[in-house]
Amino acid sequence: MHRCRERAATFREMFHFRNPAQPYCVSIPAWATVASSVNTHIFRPCVLVFKIVPALLLFSFNHPARAQDASNQPTRWETRAQQKTELNQGITWLTHEPLDFLLRRGDHFDDEPDSYQKMCTPENLKRMADAGIRYGRIYFYKGFGKEYEKANMEQAKTTAAIMHGLGMKVDLYVGGTMFTETLYHELPEAKNWEQRDQHNQWVPYGSQTFRHYACPNEPAYRDYLKTILKYAVEEVHADQISFDNIMLQPEPESCRCPRCLAAFHDFLRQRYPTPESVRRRFGLPDVDWIVPTEWDSPTQPDGIGALNEPVLQEWVRFRCESLGHYANDLYDYVKSLNPNVSVLYNIKGVYSYNRYWANAVYHPLYANRIDVMSFDTGGYDARIDAHTGALVSQIRSYKVARRLKASCEAPLQDDLLCALDMAFDYETPVTGSPGVPFTTHVSTPMLEFYREYLDRYFRGTESVADVAVLHTWPSMAYSINDTYVPTTLMEQVLIQHKVPFDILFDEDMEQISRYQEIILPGQECVGDAQVQQLLKFVRAGGTLLLTGNTAQYNQWRERRRVNPLLPARTEGKGRIVYLPEIIRADSPAGKAAAVEENAEPGATAQRITRMSPAQWLLPKNHEAIDQAVVAGLPQGLSLEMDAPLTTVMDLLTRPASRETIVHLVNFDRHNPLAPVSVTVRKEFSGPVKSVSCLSPDRNQTLPLEFKEEADHVTFTIPATKIYAMAVIAQ
Ligand SMILES: [Zn+2]
Numbered sequence: 001m002h003r004c005r006e007r008a009a010t011f012r013e014m015f016h017f018r019n020p021a022q023p024y025c026v027s028i029p030a031w032a033t034v035a036s037s038v039n040t041h042i043f044r045p046c047v048l049v050f051k052i053v054p055a056l057l058l059f060s061f062n063h064p065a066r067a068q069d070a071s072n073q074p075t076r077w078e079t080r081a082q083q084k085t086e087l088n089q090g091i092t093w094l095t096h097e098p099l100d101f102l103l104r105r106g107d108h109f110d111d112e113p114d115s116y117q118k119m120c121t122p123e124n125l126k127r128m129a130d131a132g133i134r135y136g137r138i139y140f141y142k143g144f145g146k147e148y149e150k151a152n153m154e155q156a157k158t159t160a161a162i163m164h165g166l167g168m169k170v171d172l173y174v175g176g177t178m179f180t181e182t183l184y185h186e187l188p189e190a191k192n193w194e195q196r197d198q199h200n201q202w203v204p205y206g207s208q209t210f211r212h213y214a215c216p217n218e219p220a221y222r223d224y225l226k227t228i229l230k231y232a233v234e235e236v237h238a239d240q241i242s243f244d245n246i247m248l249q250p251e252p253e254s255c256r257c258p259r260c261l262a263a264f265h266d267f268l269r270q271r272y273p274t275p276e277s278v279r280r281r282f283g284l285p286d287v288d289w290i291v292p293t294e295w296d297s298p299t300q301p302d303g304i305g306a307l308n309e310p311v312l313q314e315w316v317r318f319r320c321e322s323l324g325h326y327a328n329d330l331y332d333y334v335k336s337l338n339p340n341v342s343v344l345y346n347i348k349g350v351y352s353y354n355r356y357w358a359n360a361v362y363h364p365l366y367a368n369r370i371d372v373m374s375f376d377t378g379g380y381d382a383r384i385d386a387h388t389g390a391l392v393s394q395i396r397s398y399k400v401a402r403r404l405k406a407s408c409e410a411p412l413q414d415d416l417l418c419a420l421d422m423a424f425d426y427e428t429p430v431t432g433s434p435g436v437p438f439t440t441h442v443s444t445p446m447l448e449f450y451r452e453y454l455d456r457y458f459r460g461t462e463s464v465a466d467v468a469v470l471h472t473w474p475s476m477a478y479s480i481n482d483t484y485v486p487t488t489l490m491e492q493v494l495i496q497h498k499v500p501f502d503i504l505f506d507e508d509m510e511q512i513s514r515y516q517e518i519i520l521p522g523q524e525c526v527g528d529a530q531v532q533q534l535l536k537f538v539r540a541g542g543t544l545l546l547t548g549n550t551a552q553y554n555q556w557r558e559r560r561r562v563n564p565l566l567p568a569r570t571e572g573k574g575r576i577v578y579l580p581e582i583i584r585a586d587s588p589a590g591k592a593a594a595v596e597e598n599a600e601p602g603a604t605a606q607r608i609t610r611m612s613p614a615q616w617l618l619p620k621n622h623e624a625i626d627q628a629v630v631a632g633l634p635q636g637l638s639l640e641m642d643a644p645l646t647t648v649m650d651l652l653t654r655p656a657s658r659e660t661i662v663h664l665v666n667f668d669r670h671n672p673l674a675p676v677s678v679t680v681r682k683e684f685s686g687p688v689k690s691v692s693c694l695s696p697d698r699n700q701t702l703p704l705e706f707k708e709e710a711d712h713v714t715f716t717i718p719a720t721k722i723y724a725m726a727v728i729a730q
Contacts, residue, residue, distance in 0.1 A: 077445035077696045084443035087131035092118040093441060094128075094136040094159075096173035096242070098152050101142050104179075105208060120159045129166035133441050135434035136163060137242060140172035141228050143211065145183040145190075153228075157236045169239040169434045171344070172232045174225070176245025177211040193221040195255035198294050203253045205245070213249065216326040217259045226333050233337040239432035240342040240372070241334060247347070248323055248360035251301035254315075256292060260322070264292060267318050281556070282310050305609070307357070307478040308557055316357055316477050324365030331369040342432035344372040344409065349397020350503070351380065352488040353610030356477045363400050364507040371430045372407045380613055382416040384646060384667050388586060390616040391646065391667055395495050396488075398424035399503045402463055407433060412450075413442040416667065419723035422450050423650040423663030427459045446723065449696035457661060457694070457727065461652040464638050464660070464683060465502040467494070467517040467545075467629060473506045474525035478557045481609045486522030486548050486582045488611060489619045496618055496645045497626040500638050506530065512537050516633045520565075521582065522548040527555030531564045539572025543632035547579040577632050583620040618645065641678045644668075651680070658684045660728040666720055673720040682711050684730040691715045695724035 074082070092115050099116045102108040109115075118124055120138075128136070140156045141149055160170040183190050193214045195203040205211035214221040232238045248254060268287035272278045278287055293312050295301060307313050331343050347361050347370070355361045366373075375394055382393045394410065398420070401408045407428045412418040418437075425436055437450040450458070469491055475483045494501045504511065504518075509530065512518050518537060520526065523546075526534070531551065538544050544565065551565040568578035619625065630637060639651050639662065650663040660683045666673040682688065691706040691713065697720060704726065706715040717726050 075445060075696065076699050077448040080448045081443040081445045084132050084448070087127075088441065088443065091127050091131065091441075092124050094119055094138050096137045096139050096171075098139040098142050098144075098149065100144060101139075104210070120155060120162075122162055125159070125162050125166060125168075128441070129163075129168060131441075132443075133168065134438045135169045135171065135239075137171035137173055137240075137439075140174060140232060140236070140238075142173070142175040142179070143177050143183065144179045145186045146224075146228060147186045148182045153231060153236070156232075160236045160238070164237065169432065169438075170236070171240040171242055171434070172236060172238040174228070174232075174241060174243050176213075176243060176346075177205045178214055178221075179210060180212055181210055187224075189220075190224075193218045193224075194257075195249075195253075196257040197253055198256050203249050203255065213245075213255075215255050215257050215259055216248070216322040217255075217257075217263045222326065222329055225330065229330065229334055230337060233334060233341055238341055240344060240434070242344040242346070242372075242374070243327070243330065244346045246323065246327055246345045246361070248319055250358045251293075252295040252298055254319060254360075261292070263322065264315070264318050265290070267321070268314060271314070302609075305480050305482065306557070307480075310556060313474070313478055313556065316360075317362075317473075319360035320356055320362040320365060323360045324362065327366060328369045340431045342371040342428065342430045343369075344374060345370050346374040346376055348373070348377055349375055349380075349394050349408070350400050351377075351396075351610075352484045352613070352616065354476065354480050354484065357480060362473075362477075363404060364505045366406070367404045367507070370404055370406045371428045371433055372409050373401055373404070374409045375411075376409075381414070382420050382667065385614045385616075388614045388617055390586070390614055391492070391496055391618075391648075392613040392616060393420055393495070393648070393667075395420065395424055395648065396491055396503060398426075399463075399501075402426040403502065403504075403508070407436055409436060409439055412437060412440050412447055413444060415444065415446045415722050416665070416669065418444065418446045418450060419665045420648075422446075422458065422723060422725070423648070423665050425458070426461070427454070429459065446696045449694075453694065457654065457659075457725065460656050461654050461661065463500075463502060464651040464653055465500045465515060466633055466635075466638050467499060467519055468502045468504045468508075468512065468515045469494070469519045469521065470504050470512075470523060472520070472523045472526055472530065474527065474553070474555050474557055475523040478525060481611065483522050483524055485584065485611055488616060489582045489584065490519060490521035490547065490625070492616050492618055493622045493625045494629070495648055497622070497629075498639070498641060498643065498647070498649045499626070499629055500651045509533050513540065513542070515542070516635055517543040517545060517629065519545045519629065520547070520550040522550060524549045524551070525553040525555060525557050526551040526565065530555070534565065535571065538574035538576060541573035541634060543574055543634065544576045545579065545629060545632055546576065547582055574634075575632075577628060579625060579628055581621070582625065584615075585617040585620045586615040636681075638681045638683075639678065641676050643673060643676045647673055647676070653683045658730045660684070660730070662717075662726040662728075664717060664720060664724045664726070666722050669722070675719055676717045677714065678717060678726060679712050679714045680728060682713060682728075682730065686730050688713050689729045691726060691728050693717055693724055693726050695720055697721050697724070 099112060102112055138156055138159055139152055141153065156172060163170050178190060195213045195215045197203060202212045232241055265287050268290060272281050272287060275285055279285060282290060284290060290311055292315050307316065327345055334341050334343050345366065347366065350363065375397060380392060380394055385392055398408055405426065408425050410417055410421050412421055421436055427435060435454050437447055437454055471487065518534065534544055546565055551563050553559055565576060566578060568576050641649065646668045648665050652661045654661060660680060662678060662680060664676065688706060688708050691704040693702040693704050704715045706713050713728055715726065717724050
């Protein structure tokens, strides 16, 4: 697996570093016809583009197969990408990692010190600006200690001033671990900020045992970070601050320091304030008697399939809230200094395994207190999986990010990844954010298209969804793997059958009336209060679609004698529909053949039982599931199109311009998409003024003929390579 030399946007540290025989990652422009097996590993920006690009450019721009229209001329996107790529030559790209870190960790290039010398010079920064680069993430504070990194922080101030003078936005990187050798040297009391496991042992960052995690409940550590953030905002004038390593380690490496134990007891006392409620929940008279689970071996947690024990259930929530409050506190602090500074957290997206349990990341706790979230994962690159045929994407993560009002920082140099970002990303209005297409220095025709239309079509959008998939907290938190299978596969059906949907959590229950249908795929635990809310939704005319063992348990995973959501029935104006099973289509071999997959690169042991993305094959009964979903919509689908299952779509409105936008992404890299007939419900009042198609396949906006009928409009999107959007103006 060859790997890029890391120089820019994404966070990933090179744990599975390049093969020494392949010293340079070939960052092939995505338009140069790259096999998908190569594409899955070129998702990070490379510094060495200039070494190989000229030859490829000749190939890509003169190759007849790449001709964009009858005149055989390159598109203006191709021309611009070529020009920018030429301007990029010779630039030494900025990095978020300080040199000392690379040297301390090892596994780097022999010329790193030279690169660092060149990187921040006014000449190099000027060349970047001249090449159209509008943003850079620079190293600022990695965790070595404020004194130790003083020179870095001052360098950041100088660099930022030059970048601002050149019209570039500055992103400052803040690491999330404590480097014991230096920090404890200059500040011995920092040792008291460490996480401590049940054996009073510190918790390291993977195999880098010289990096320890700080306790999320330690206020002194936050206060220390705040002095650094104050410098970042007030002295360096950061546009964005990027916090890395926002996660906790899986059991048994979770903090049980005296602070955390006291905070846990306070947490329990708030949730169970009376002796009766404590006894009903735990069978004990007083929350102070409660001891968090103590493991008898490092591997004991791996044997658990479901969390039935109440203290362990509460512990999962407590860990998530501890981390969430830590991040919220830093967010509020940065915003109190300057609300225009964008805050990025590397919390990653939602995948088909239990990250509440594994890493204490529960996304709703970050709602409205995160401006950008980073994907920074391995194995989730958009593709039709070469081994299994599964359609793999981060679409779920994008949908959750939109609910949080966060942009997603994803690697965009691959055309398919870029197309997905255009289709699904929410662009934060926070002025410090550079806009996702500007977070990479790479230039591809698709990125040039994205950059040109960012403000016009990709900002200020809202999702249109007919159905919502509800992830209930106890179902997803107290099941290690089982509930993730039907949930993931139901969402896979909605994605590939192009049903407009959102993902909701318990925190969103008051919004369920916005949807025609709520789907609970194998949501085994549905709380008593939640049952009542769902029944109220049904009585008002909504459809509830349940599968498998939904609602067999209550909010504490206590098995019910009677399932209140069954049998399937009409109730009031609505109905409850029941599908007994979502039938998996993947074979056990799918797991074995899975490509490298690591949602927490370098930071976490990969022990947890999980469904891998290569296993996201459409279930055997996907057509019946799709039909049941659609039949349950009292007003029908907002959008219908006759595209194959390897095509995905997103449906958005842009209220400021009274436009409805359909994004189309073709996952089949080898075959362009044939013209697609689309019928869309009108989202605004009044007649349709125009329907137009935009795509990096052509230079100009293409007006489309359309037919208006009652509240629908029908048109045809012409043949598309990877990405197109149709804009309906009213
Ligand atoms: Zn602690």
